[in-house]
Amino acid sequence: MTPAVLDVVDIVYNYPAVSSPTLAGLNLRIAAGESVAIVGPSGSGKSTLLRLCGLLDHPETGEIRLVGERVTYSPERRRSRLRATTIGFVFQDFQLLRDRDALGNVLLGAMYHPTLARREASQRSRELLDQVGLSHRVGAVPGKLSGGEQQRVAIVRALVGDPALLICDEPTGNLDTSTAKEIRDVLRDLCSNRGMALLLATHDPATWSSVDRIYDLHDGRLHVHKPDAC
């Protein structure tokens, strides 16, 4: 059987001084080409789950497998390499560097990639920026970009290394209706054409009917989303 791109098994995560676990034995499996949206009220743990899946933090117990490899307790050097080559991460607050222009920020996504040459990365960055309607803004620093433009730069930065798994925290939260649709279309095409797996958090499940599965996160676990319950 082909391994899932992401396999999350029984993970538990507690923040210090928080009485009940934020994630309480959570399971999730995403195959190549599949897309999954996580919904849930503010504070339910969506960003926490995404950070763990992005190897930015460790669960207390349980396991995370990436393309069949058990990575939960891998050495930090190995986890860094996987973050550079296999995972693209779009933060809820973008985390763009203020002193670099859009292109410079996107190129950061390729900086630690072991095989992507700078020239190739630069060409790919420009193509992707063009694809999301930002070819005229490549030289603008984040302070001169709208929230929606910054969000698109953050998405392109995550895509430049051609990740097997793209993780997006509220990827269309700051976008107008038509740009949000364009971003959803770009992400959908990446899943179907390149076999990329997509994991995203959203407050707006109604607009994500294009994904394969939607789960509600509550009580630290995932439940199949029922539109009426939201």
Ligand SMILES: Nc1ncnc2c1ncn2[C@@H]1O[C@H](COP(=O)(O)OP(=O)(O)OP(=O)(O)O)[C@@H](O)[C@H]1O
């Ligand atoms: N560093 C931290 N220390 C302690 N508690 C934290 C920390 N970060 C988050 N929390 C708490 O953990 C819970 C889950 O937070 P998380 O950011 O994962 O929620 P979320 O579902 O992404 O919310 P939102 O929809 O507002 O983005 C919240 O109760 C939050 O207050």
Ligand SMILES: [Mg+2]
């Ligand atoms: Mg969040």
